[in-house]
Amino acid sequence: MTIIQQPLQMKQVSRGHYLMRNVLKHNVVFNEGAKGDAAYILTEGKIEISGIIEGHKKVFAILKPISLFGEMALFLDEGTRTATATALEDSKVVVVTKDDLQEFLRESPKVIAAIITVLVGRLKSTTRKAMQVPSVGMGVVRTLDLMADHGITTIRYDKTVRSLADTFVTTPERIEGYIHGLADQRLLVVGRDENDTRIIRLREKHLFNEIMRSKQE
Template sequence: MAMITQQNVQLKQVSRGNYLMRNVLKYNMVFNEGSKGDAAYILTEGKIEISGTVEGRKKVFAILKPISIFGEMALFLEDGVRTATAIALEDSKVIVVTRDDLDEFMRKSPKVIASIITVLVGRLKSTTRKAMKVPSVGLGVVRILDLFSACGKLELKYDPTIKTLAETFVTTPDRIERYVRELADQDLLAVGRDVNDTRIIRIRERDMLAAVMQQQE
């Protein structure tokens, strides 16, 4: 395997917007398990291996091809510690997406980001289960609801939402419901019923993540 060096990694401006394109040579590391992370990545060219340590052994979670999003756990978890390692299996290109980038992109392209949310939630579910690690559940729930809010999706069906969040964070529905009740007590969301008498979660705070973080200060 080739040596992994900073000199092998190049950064350049993407032609549109303020996003950075990172060129990663074959066998070079994009990020390492346990390191601090503050960005996600969109693979546009090449192939990326996602792996982690499970019971003391390397476990390959996925082999990604374009177009794929990875490293998104850093945008959801409170401590931002990487739960997996990403290595290029061939010369690759990735777009670097920070939290600020994601928020800006959501404001400009709400229809596109709606489909990205589905990918992120699915990856959260898969990565968490395979790595057998439970992230910061409360903040993770807030972050996902915040993404839906940013897309203008302010009403969610209660039962499917609770079930999906419980599966995503490998926890019980009761625990998710407890977080939802706490958010309702803070008037950040409300639990009620729609015109069809279906139980729903109604997001009341457009910038829920910022509101929660401010309350914790």
């Protein structure tokens, strides 16, 4: 997809002079991993914030006016974008540079600066949590363990693989690898039912406990 760079135009916002950028639908404001030197205030339109986890796109938020985004690059030491921002419709954003933000913090009352500091801390924490993916292998084990605990010992193979892949934002092949690994440990059986439908049959009711016990031995 070709990204069309829109010309920037000066516009007075609040007490200072900031850049107003027009972003056409489907255009990218910034990409994950790119160097960041500005934050943005969405004044019109809709912006999607997303990232790539385990090779799959994950949408973190859909922003509507008035929203601040892209500020993480101004506060994180490495100054890189932690997500991608894409316009879902024709949008307008105000460009706020690091110098603009620092000036605002200097001139704002202390209470406002304190609130902004807390907000930034929460945003950092949220971003870190969103980008952290739990152990897929243990996630598969815990999910199957929950099923077994509720008396569900026979499940469809294909549907289970797809559901687990979607849940843990990974590939079906990786999920299959974990399932067959559990089969090799004789904790479950991969086979077919009387209708020749591929199934998974759980052999252990407390699958998670068995896995933890085997790791300790």
